[in-house]
Amino acid sequence: DQQVKQNSPSLSVQEGRISILNCDYTNSMFDYFLWYKKYPAEGPTFLISISSIKDKNEDGRFTVFLNKSAKHLSLHIVPSQPGDSAVYFCAARGVMKTSYDKVIFGPGTSLSVIP
Amino acid sequence: SAVISQKPSRDICQRGTSLTIQCQVDSQVTMMFWYRQQPGQSLTLIATANQGSEATYESGFVIDKFPISRPNLTFSTLTVSNMSPEDSSIYLCSVYPLHSYNEQFFGPGTRLTVL
Numbered sequence: 001d002q003q004v005k006q007n008s009p010s011l012s013v014q015e016g017r018i019s020i021l022n023c024d025y026t027n028s029m030f031d032y033f034l035w036y037k038k039y040p041a042e043g044p045t046f047l048i049s050i051s052s053i054k055d056k057n058e059d060g061r062f063t064v065f066l067n068k069s070a071k072h073l074s075l076h077i078v079p080s081q082p083g084d085s086a087v088y089f090c091a092a093r094g095v096m097k098t099s100y101d102k103v104i105f106g107p108g109t110s111l112s113v114i115p
Numbered sequence: 116s117a118v119i120s121q122k123p124s125r126d127i128c129q130r131g132t133s134l135t136i137q138c139q140v141d142s143q144v145t146m147m148f149w150y151r152q153q154p155g156q157s158l159t160l161i162a163t164a165n166q167g168s169e170a171t172y173e174s175g176f177v178i179d180k181f182p183i184s185r186p187n188l189t190f191s192t193l194t195v196s197n198m199s200p201e202d203s204s205i206y207l208c209s210v211y212p213l214h215s216y217n218e219q220f221f222g223p224g225t226r227l228t229v230l
Contacts, residue, residue, distance in 0.1 A: 004157075034218055036221075041223070041224075041226075042223050042224070043119070043207055043221030043222050043224050044158070044207075044221045045221070046218035046220070049217065049218060089158065102173075103160075103219065106157055107156065108157055
């Protein structure tokens with residue numbers, strides 16, 4: 001049972017336009033959400049995160065929106081650049097106790113930004 | 116942050132053999148994680164390796180198949196034993212920096228092909 005879903009395996013966007021990557025989750029106990037970016041032959045790198053007490057977090061060209069009632073989050077990239085072409089993983093985590101709580105990753109969306 | 120290196124970066128192995136993957140971190144960390152990314156799939160947690168204790172394996176992964184060592188706070192190894200073509204994957208080491216449980220940092224991965 002996939003707890004974190006990214007229903008679009010791939011997405012193509014023109015340079016300068018907005019990229020919107022979507023993610024849905026099923027476990028209401030998740031309270032921290034992350035986006036990672038992965039280039040070929042490299043490990044994933046952290047991009048942006050959001051806590052469940054917020055509905056929006058912004059970092060430069062990247063904004064993550066969280067809709068808890070819909071169990072949905074999205075990553076907006078504005079403006080999109082060719083260097084943004086990568087696989088984007090949505091990830092979710094439960095409440096942190098004294099030790100870590102397992103991070104569940106979605107299947108990823110491959111973004112291509114066309115010059 | 117944490118800088119992570121992995122050896123080897125890639126290998127092609129014969130069925131029935133074993134491969135040990137090394138993970139080196141540039142700073143001391145409490146928790147180290149081993150993930151697998153099968154072709155076209157997401158990242159799946161294999162086990163958590165804490166220094167001074169046995170690794171904790173996720174459902175579907177066993178110590179006999181994936182023995183892990185964690186001799187100190189900066190190093191870990193994962194062995195893929197008695198390999199079959201189904202073990203062909205990218206294996207990734209990951210850590211939380213000391214005293215920080217916001218985002219994980221990943222190594223570049225080891226691409227394993229089993230013939």
